[in-house]
Amino acid sequence: MTNVHEDVQNYYGQQLQQTTDLKTDACCSKADVPSFIKDILKKIHPEVVAKYYGCGLVFPPKLEGCRVLDLGSGAGRDVYILSSLVGAQGYVVGVDMTKEQLDVANRFIDYHTKAFGFEKANVEFRLGKIEQLTDDSGMKTNSFDVIVSNCVVNLSPDKKKVLQQVYEMLKPGGEFYFSDVYADRPVPEDLRQNKILWGECLSGAICESDLISGALAVGFTRPILVATDPIGINNVELQKLLGDIKFTSCTYRLFKSKSIDKSTNSDDKLGALVTYQTSIVHYENEFQFNESITFKLHGEPQYLNAELVKMLRMSRYSDNFKFEPITDEKQIPNTTNQVSNQQKSNDQSSSSCCCRPGTC
Structure with missing residues (x-):
């Protein structure tokens, strides 16, 4: 294999000057942008926006005051959006291995600090590889509440190492x-x-089975699929090379396991009925947990099995939910919808966006 790091650096540092230079839609997000993100985008400098290469939205709920790391932050568009969302008490670090991209990002730190009304900057950008985060003496392990990445892990030649570093x-x-x-x-x-296919995020496309096995191997909870969007190649020459391979943009959330007070989950082995009880800013009406489960504020309790309950309890979202442990199997809802939700949540390998288990 060619030197992937050098090829990617060249592609994003020299060949691409703006989003319109891309040859496919793989690095162009088609996701619906929430109104509050659109409002923030209006404050992002046009040069930063013009150099955005991403395939999804990486802004999970409840970020205020969080310490966030963006892998492959490029010219900084997502970092600056996150800067606004975490607020003056939060902090965002962007890591990228392409100097040309970081030069753009660093040039506009003061601009965005003023645009968001902060007294001091709450972002920084660091030059480095996402497979070598722990080698950076300026960043401490166990120090980030949230880590995000937008269409970058596929560019790494060692995805298992990335998961371990995260x-x-x-x-x-x-x-x-x-x-x-x-x-x-x-x-x-x-x-x-x-x-070119590497630079366009296609040659290194991830296999879902590899994501699941790699995540579980390092200690993450099972990956939760949040959203999917089909990717169009829209380039005749590259489409001929790729043949019948289908590509999809998928957004996942994974949690780093932690111990939970036994007094709060001693009866969760059969799952629980869960209610979205206290609203989160920008999510006053509903909270999407995964692709098939969306909680309505003060709505009907939804059944989650033990694995999903554990994930939610260990997360920063826990205080926003009410948990009613199931103590008798007869209490478990038996509707078609509930069964479908649990199958999708637990058997990620059944999703339509990725490789079947055992094929990658």
């Missing part, structure tokens, strides 16, 4: 929330040698 940097109970490109089958080796 796990090390997160606080116990912390969340890894990331969007990336997934393929419905393994990408052939000859295509993995193609520098």
Whole structure:
């Protein structure tokens, strides 16, 4: 294989000057942007926006006051949006290995500090590889509440190492929330040698089975699928090379395991009825937990099995929910919808966006 890091640095540092230079839609998000994010985007400098290369939205709820790390932060668009969301008491660190991108990001720190009305900057950008986070003496392990990444993990030649590094940097109970490109089958080796396809986030597309096994191996909870969007190649020459391979943008959330007070979950082995009880800013009406489960504020309790209850209890969202442990199997809802929700939540390998288990 070619030197992936050098090829990616060249592609994003020299060949691409703005979003419109991309040859496919893989690094162009089609997700609906919430109104509060649109309001923040209006304050982002146009040059930063023009150099955005992402395939999803990586802004999970309840970020105020959080310490956040953005992997592959590029020119800084997502970092600056996160800067606004975490507020003056929060802090955002962007890591990228491409100097040209970081030069743009650093040039506009003061601009965005003033635009958001902060007395001092709450962001910084660091030059480095996402496989080597713990080698940076300026960043401490177990120090981030949330880590995000937008269409970057696929660019790494060692995705298992990335997951291990993310796990090390997160606080116990912390969340890894990331969007990336997934393929419905393994990408052939000859295509993995193609520098343009690597740069376009296609040669390194992730296999879901690898994500699940890699995440569980380092200690994460099972990945939760939050959103999917089909990716169009829209380039005749590249489409011929790729053949029938289908690509999808998927957004997942993973939590770093932590111990939970036994007094709060001693009866969770059968799951619990869960209610969204206290609203989160910007999510006053509903909270989407995964692709198939959305909680309405003060709505009907939803049944979550023991694994999902544990994830929610260990997260920063826990205080916003009421948990009513199931003590008798007869209490478990038996509707088609509930069964479908649990199957989708637990058997991530059944989703349509990625490789089948055992194929990658």
